[in-house]
Amino acid sequence: MARKLAILFLTPGIFALAVFFAGLIYTAYLSLTDLKLAFSPVANFIGLENYVALFRDPIFLKAVAVTLTFVFAAATLELILGVSLAYLVYNSPKPTLYAAVLSLPLLIPTVSLIVYWLAVVDFRSGVVALALSPLGLSMPDFLGSRDLALWAIVGLDVFELTPFVMLIVLAGLFNIPRDIWHAARVDGARGVVKFIKIVAPMALPAIVAAYLLRLIDAFRIFVKVMLLTRGGPGDSTYTTEFYLYTRGVYPLDMGMASAVSIIQIALVVPFIVPYMYLLWRLWR
Amino acid sequence: MALGKIALAAAAAVAVSPLVVLARVALLPPGPLEVLSTEVSTYGLGEVFKHGMAQALASSLAVTALTVAIALALSLPTAYAVTRLGIGFAALFATALAVAFVRTIPPSSYLVSAYVSLYDLGLLDTHIGLALAYQIYAFPLAMWLLLSFAADLDPDVDSAARIDGASPTKRFFHIFLPAVSPGVAAAAVLTALAAWGEYLYASVLMSSKNQTAAMLLGSLLASEFRSEWSVIAAAALLTALPPLLFVTVAVKNMQKLSFGTAGGLWKK
Numbered sequence: 001m002a003r004k005l006a007i008l009f010l011t012p013g014i015f016a017l018a019v020f021f022a023g024l025i026y027t028a029y030l031s032l033t034d035l036k037l038a039f040s041p042v043a044n045f046i047g048l049e050n051y052v053a054l055f056r057d058p059i060f061l062k063a064v065a066v067t068l069t070f071v072f073a074a075a076t077l078e079l080i081l082g083v084s085l086a087y088l089v090y091n092s093p094k095p096t097l098y099a100a101v102l103s104l105p106l107l108i109p110t111v112s113l114i115v116y117w118l119a120v121v122d123f124r125s126g127v128v129a130l131a132l133s134p135l136g137l138s139m140p141d142f143l144g145s146r147d148l149a150l151w152a153i154v155g156l157d158v159f160e161l162t163p164f165v166m167l168i169v170l171a172g173l174f175n176i177p178r179d180i181w182h183a184a185r186v187d188g189a190r191g192v193v194k195f196i197k198i199v200a201p202m203a204l205p206a207i208v209a210a211y212l213l214r215l216i217d218a219f220r221i222f223v224k225v226m227l228l229t230r231g232g233p234g235d236s237t238y239t240t241e242f243y244l245y246t247r248g249v250y251p252l253d254m255g256m257a258s259a260v261s262i263i264q265i266a267l268v269v270p271f272i273v274p275y276m277y278l279l280w281r282l283w284r
Numbered sequence: 285m286a287l288g289k290i291a292l293a294a295a296a297a298v299a300v301s302p303l304v305v306l307a308r309v310a311l312l313p314p315g316p317l318e319v320l321s322t323e324v325s326t327y328g329l330g331e332v333f334k335h336g337m338a339q340a341l342a343s344s345l346a347v348t349a350l351t352v353a354i355a356l357a358l359s360l361p362t363a364y365a366v367t368r369l370g371i372g373f374a375a376l377f378a379t380a381l382a383v384a385f386v387r388t389i390p391p392s393s394y395l396v397s398a399y400v401s402l403y404d405l406g407l408l409d410t411h412i413g414l415a416l417a418y419q420i421y422a423f424p425l426a427m428w429l430l431l432s433f434a435a436d437l438d439p440d441v442d443s444a445a446r447i448d449g450a451s452p453t454k455r456f457f458h459i460f461l462p463a464v465s466p467g468v469a470a471a472a473v474l475t476a477l478a479a480w481g482e483y484l485y486a487s488v489l490m491s492s493k494n495q496t497a498a499m500l501l502g503s504l505l506a507s508e509f510r511s512e513w514s515v516i517a518a519a520a521l522l523t524a525l526p527p528l529l530f531v532t533v534a535v536k537n538m539q540k541l542s543f544g545t546a547g548g549l550w551k552k
Contacts, residue, residue: 013379245392264390
C-alpha cells in the first residue's frame with residue numbers, strides 16, 4: 001500500500017522526465033526523415049541526407065562558427081565580470097542590497113532589454129553616443145556593421161547575464177568557512193592577492209559551475225538575434241537557433257529542423273559532460 | 285578600497301539604467317530619439333494600447349500562471365516521494381542527474397518536438413498548449429529547486445508523523461508542503477520569470493490572435509513601429525513591470541516565511 005502510494009506520488013515528475021527523453025528520441029528520429037508539414041503529414045525515412053545537406057551548406061557552417069564565437073566570447077566576459085562583481089559585493093558593507101540591485105537585469109524580460117539596448121547603442125542619439133559626444137568621440141554603427149553587430153549582441157548578453165554568474169559565485173563565497181578568511185588575514189595576505197591565492201580556490205567549484213552553465217546556456221540567443229539584427233548584416237549574426245527557425249521551423253521543414261536540433265545538442269554536449277561530472281563530484 | 289566602491293556604485297547605476305532609460309523614452313513625444321529631452325507625452329502609451337497591449341498582457345498572465353501551476357504540480361509530489369517515501373538515495377541521485385541533463389538541452393532543440401506534439405494534440409495557439417510546451421523551461425528549474433529544498437529537510441519530523449500513523453498524503457499536505465514553501469515560492473518566481481518573457485516558443489506555437497506581451501513587442505520591432513521609440517519603449521516597460529511586481533511581492537512573502545517557525549523548525 002505504501003509502495004503503491006509512493007509510486008503515485010512519483011508519477012508526475014517521472015512522467016515529465018520520460019516525456020522529455022521521448023521528445024529527444026523523437027527529434028532524433030525525425031532528423032532522419034523528410035517531414036515537411038507544409039506539404040504532407042507523412043515522414044519518409046531518408047537516412048543522413050539532412051545532415052549531409054547541412055554540412056554542405058556554407059550558411060549553416062557559418063552559423064555554427066558565429067554561434068561558437070558568441071558562446072565563448074559572452075561566457076568568458078560574463079565570467080570575468082561576474083567574479084569581479086562577486087568579489088566587490090562580498091566585501092561591500094551591504095552585500096545583500098548590492099546583490100539585489102545588481103541582479104535587476106536578470107529580472108527584466110529580455111525583449112524589454114532589447115529595446116533598452118537599441119536606445120543605448122544607437123550610433124546617432126543613443127545613450128553611449130550622447131556620453132561620447134562631449135569628448136568629441138563618435139560611436140560606430142554597431143548593428144549596421146558586419147564586423148561589429150555580433151559584439152553588440154555579446155554586449156547585451158553580458159549586460160543581462162553577468163549577474164547570473166555573480167550570484168552563483170557569491171553563493172560559493174558565502175559558503176567558505178569564516179576561519180579560512182581569518183587564516184588568510186593572519187597570514188598577512190592583502191586584498192586581491194588574498195582573494196586569488198586563498199579564497200578563489202575554495203570558490204572554484206562555484207566559478208567553474210557558473211562558467212559551464214553560461215557556456216551551455218549561451219546557445220539560447222534566438223530572441224536577441226531575431227529582434228536586433230535578424231541574422232544580419234549579411235550573415236554575420238546568423239546563429240544555429242536562427243537557422244533552425246528561419247530555415248527549419250518557419251517553413252515547417254521538420255526533418256531538417258530536427259537535424260539542426262540534434263547538431264545543436266551535439267555542440268552543447270562537450271560542456272554538459274563536465275557540468276554533470278562537476279555535479280556528481282559536488283553531490284558526493 | 286575606494287576604487288571598489290566607485291566600481292560598485294557605477295555597476296549599480298548601470299544595472300538600474302534599463303528602467304530609467306525605458307521610462308524616459310516611453311514618455312517621449314513622437315519623433316526622433318532624444319534621451320535628454322525633458323518633454324513628456326503619453327503618445328507611446330496610447331499607441332501601444334491601441335495595438336493590443338492589454339490583451340497581450342492578459343495572454344502572458346494566463347500562460348505564465350498555467351506554466352507555474354503545471355510545473356509545481358509535476359515537481360512537488362515527485363520531490364516528496366524521492367526524498368521522503370523511502371525510495372532510496374540512488375533514485376534521488378538518478379532523478380537529480382536526469383533533471384540536470386534535461387535542463388542543459390537548448391530549448392530550441394525541443395521546438396520541433398513541441399510543435400509536432402501540440403499540432404497532433406490540437407493544442408497549437410492555445411494558452412494551455414504553450415504552458416505545456418513551457419515545461420521545457422519550467423519543469424527542470426522547479427524540479428531542481430524543490431529537490432534541493434526537500435533534500436534539506438529534517439527527516440525526523442516526517443518520520444515522527446509516519447510513526448504516529450499519518451498517511452503519506454496527510455504528511456505531504458500538512459508537513460511537507462509548509463516546510464518547502466520557501467522553495468515553492470522560489471520555484472514559482474523563477475518559472476514565472478522564464479515563461480513571461482519567452483519569445484521563441486511563443487512566436488512559433490501561438491498566433492498573433494493570442495499573442496503574449498513578448499510577441500507583441502517582437503512584432504512591433506519587426507514593423508514600422510521600430511523607429512517609433514516611445515511606442516516600443518512603452519511596450520517594453522509595460523512588459524517589464526509585472527515580473528518586477530511579482531518578484532517584489534514574492535520576496536516580501538519569502539522573508540515572512542523564513543522568519544516563521546514552519547520552515548525553521550524542520551530544517552536540518
